[in-house]
Every structure is written in C-alpha cells, then in structure tokens.
Amino acid sequence: MKPAFLIVFLKEFKETLRDRRALGLLALFTLMYPLMLGYMLNQQIKRATQAEREGMELAVIGAAQAPNLMAQFKQKNITVQQVADMDEHAIGELLRARKVVGLLRIDPKFGQHYQAMRPAEIELWYDSASDNGQRQRDVEEVLQHYSSGISSARLLAHGVSPATMTPIRLQRYDTGSTAARSAGLIGAILGFLFFPAFICGLSAAVDSTAGERERRSLEVLMAQPASPWSLIGGKWLAAGSLAVIGITLELALAHAVLSWLPLEEIGMSWRVTSAQLAWVCVATVPLSLLAAGLHIALAMNARSFKEAQSVLSLVTLIPMLPGLAVSMLELKTATWMYVVPMLSNQTLLRELAKGQELGVLPFVLTFLSSMLPALGAVAFASWRMKSERYVLSV
Structure with missing residues (x-):
C-alpha cells in the first residue's frame, strides 16, 4: 500500500x-x-567582432595630402572614402546616417606644415551617440601610431635616439x-x-x-x-x-x-x-x-x-x-x-x-x-x- x-x-x-x-x-x-x-x-x-568581420569605412577630406596615413588605414582594414569638403551641418548629416564610422578632415596646408616640421592639423569628426565606440578607438590608434612614427623619424634625422622621449617604459601584466x-x-x-x-x-x-x-x-x-x-x-x-x-x-x-x-x-x-x-x-x-x-x-x-x-x-x-x-x-x-x-x-x-x-x-x-x-x-x-x-x- x-x-x-x-x-x-x-x-x-x-x-x-x-x-x-x-x-x-x-x-x-x-x-x-x-x-x-x-x-x-x-x-x-557581434559588436566586438563587427569591425574585424566587416571592416569599417572612414570618410576623409583631403586624403591626397597624407598618402602614408591612408596606407596605414588600409593595413588596419579601414576603408578610406574620399569626399569633397563640406560644412559642419553636412558632416553631422553624414555621421547621423551611420554609413561611416567617422570623418577625417586634413588641413590643405598639411604637406607644407609637414615639410616645415610644424604640427599639421587633422580633424576627427564622430558621433558619440552611435555604437561605434570601439571603431573610433581603432581610428585614433592608427593616428597615434602614425604620429609617433613621424616623431621617431624626425629625432633620428637630427641624431637623437627616440628612446630619449620615453624615459619610462610601462609594462602591464594582467593576472586575471x-x-x-x-x-x-x-x-x-x-x-x-x-x-x-x-x-x-x-x-x-x-x-x-x-x-x-x-x-x-x-x-x-x-x-x-x-x-x-x-x-x-x-x-x-x-x-x-x-x-x-x-x-x-x-x-x-x-x-x-x-x-x-x-x-x-x-x-x-x-x-x-x-x-x-x-x-x-x-x-x-x-x-x-x-x-x-x-x-x-x-x-x-x-x-x-x-x-x-x-x-x-x-x-x-x-x-x-x-x-x-x-x-x-x-x-x-x-x-x-x-x-x-x-x-x-x-x-x-x-x-x-x-x-x-x-x-x-x-x-x-x-x-x-x-x-x-x-x-x-x-x-x-x-x-x-x-x-x-x-x-x-x-
């Protein structure tokens, strides 16, 4: 029972x-x-790997002024889309369309400043409200690498080792x-x-x-x-x-x-x-x-x-x-x-x-x-x- x-x-x-x-x-x-x-x-x-899978497009005004920079973008799987000069309103409309990750506007006198070893101006336009944060950081990383490469070449041309500009080398080790x-x-x-x-x-x-x-x-x-x-x-x-x-x-x-x-x-x-x-x-x-x-x-x-x-x-x-x-x-x-x-x-x-x-x-x-x-x-x-x-x- x-x-x-x-x-x-x-x-x-x-x-x-x-x-x-x-x-x-x-x-x-x-x-x-x-x-x-x-x-x-x-x-x-998907968001983390989208740039690697699909690449990204970057609008550039005056791309002919910096061919070496454009080559570095290409190495990082960043497609350069050359566009004509436009005003601030047109740039905003382009970025809100979400067809490009950002826009670079290179100063027309970029080549002259570069030859004279003066700071050459580059403007980076982006929309912080979009979900392209990681892609924007990738673009900025290419720009920083390009800038540091020019600095090292100029120091070597004057007989100065680039190591003098980095007195401290920080190495990070993540144990997590x-x-x-x-x-x-x-x-x-x-x-x-x-x-x-x-x-x-x-x-x-x-x-x-x-x-x-x-x-x-x-x-x-x-x-x-x-x-x-x-x-x-x-x-x-x-x-x-x-x-x-x-x-x-x-x-x-x-x-x-x-x-x-x-x-x-x-x-x-x-x-x-x-x-x-x-x-x-x-x-x-x-x-x-x-x-x-x-x-x-x-x-x-x-x-x-x-x-x-x-x-x-x-x-x-x-x-x-x-x-x-x-x-x-x-x-x-x-x-x-x-x-x-x-x-x-x-x-x-x-x-x-x-x-x-x-x-x-x-x-x-x-x-x-x-x-x-x-x-x-x-x-x-x-x-x-x-x-x-x-x-x-x-």
Whole structure:
C-alpha cells in the first residue's frame, strides 16, 4: 500500500500537469532567462567582432595630402572614402546616417606644415551617440601610431635616439583569468537563473491550498484517513517537483548556451563542466523545496485565492535582496554566504565559473541552508492544517 503522502503527491502532480497556466509559467521561466542571457552576450560578441568581420569605412577630406596615413588605414582594414569638403551641418548629416564610422578632415596646408616640421592639423569628426565606440578607438590608434612614427623619424634625422622621449617604459601584466572576468561580468545575471525556483511551483502551491479551500474540496480531503503531515507533504512535494524540474532545465539550457557562445571573442570563458553543473543542480533542489514550503505556508493563511497570489507575489522578491546587496556592496566571497538561501546558490555557481576548487563544504552548506528552513515551513503548515479555523476560513 502506498504511503498517504505519496498518494496526495501523485494526485496533486497529475492535476498540475493538466493546468495549462502552471505549465505555461514553467515553460516561460525555464526558457526566458537563458535565452535572454544568450541574446545579450551574442549581441556583445557581434559588436566586438563587427569591425574585424566587416571592416569599417572612414570618410576623409583631403586624403591626397597624407598618402602614408591612408596606407596605414588600409593595413588596419579601414576603408578610406574620399569626399569633397563640406560644412559642419553636412558632416553631422553624414555621421547621423551611420554609413561611416567617422570623418577625417586634413588641413590643405598639411604637406607644407609637414615639410616645415610644424604640427599639421587633422580633424576627427564622430558621433558619440552611435555604437561605434570601439571603431573610433581603432581610428585614433592608427593616428597615434602614425604620429609617433613621424616623431621617431624626425629625432633620428637630427641624431637623437627616440628612446630619449620615453624615459619610462610601462609594462602591464594582467593576472586575471578569462574565467574570473567572465564570472564577474556574468555574475550579475547568474542570480536571476535561480529566481524561477520561486515561480515555477507558485501556481500549484496556491491552487492546492487557498484554491482548494475556496472551492471547499479541502474539507473532503481532510476527511480522509491521512495525517496533516501527509496532506501537506504531498502538496509540498508536488509544488516543489515543478520548481525542481524548471530550475534544472533552466540551468542546463543556460550551460548549453554559455558553452556554445564564442566568449573568447570578448575575453571571457565558461569553464563550468557538466559534472559541476549536476552537483549545482543537486544543491539547488532544497531551494525549490524551500520556495514551495514558503508558498504553501503563506497561502494557507490567506483568506482567498487572490489574496494568496498578491502576498506571494511580493514575498517572491525577498530572496533576491541578499544577492543584490552583496553585488552592490562588492563584498568578497566568504563562508557565511553559503548559509544564506539563494545567495548561497548564486555564490556557488559564480565561484565555479571563476574556476575555483571549492571542495565539498560549500555544496553541503548550500544544500542545508535551504533544506532546514524548508522543513520548518512544512512543519508550520502541517501544524496550521490541524486548525479548524483554517479549514473554515474564519
């Protein structure tokens, strides 16, 4: 004979699978955040590699005055588009059309100043409101390289070593790994990957408590030979199972998206292995059970289905506050973070994304930080079920 709580679980789970609204929420939040993360990173990769893939066009007024500079632009895959002289309004219209990354206007007396070793004027016009920031920096880098080359040649012509103009040579060494940089950038988004744990089972939890009481079907269920713990335990596992399924599928999809994207193009990487992700999913199971337990315990104290939905919609946002506070305060990772529900899951995944060797303790603390309060919430709901005031909604 099946245990009573298992019978209740199967009954609630089958009814939930027939609920299109619950399945719709499950599908929405399972797909939304991974696809959103993939789209944002893919757009960033496209912007970073667009100049290399497509090159760029630079409008130049008076290109014949500096043939060597034009040759250097060509070496950097920058196409020079010679245009006639124009006024400021016409230049603005050209840049707003976004057909060129910028416009260079070379002084007609550029050659004379160059021969006389006087500063030759070059104007760079660009639109700072466009998304061509990286391309503009590439143009400026070519101009600086061209200027430094002329300076070195002039110093050598006068018998002076160019090294005298650089008394200090600064060398930079970045010890940060691509995994650490990617975790820092993606870390702000990783927290949202655990948010569906509080959404996927919400509809089932409210419907099986406040909804059944409003429909007067809960009285019939309580008349059966089953203890309050069996009734609440079955409902809790049914709502928690949906959340577990949703968060597991979401993490797997996010892992697939991040592994597929060429993050190396923007100096990032995703080094979380499938085995590590599996352990993260196991450690996240209590978070889904905690969410289901809180939903059931709070929905039982609501007088109507709508009141339960309103209260839980606000309560669902509370678990995100510790993660936001830690990111805003820029706190370093500490052991206490693994004992705060949801923050522990975010910290665990972020540290794994950095390539850190965590050991067993963070996984155990993450598991227990949500499992213990989940059992407490279920115990409170079971005790509440014994009250006739709850069943009669008085």
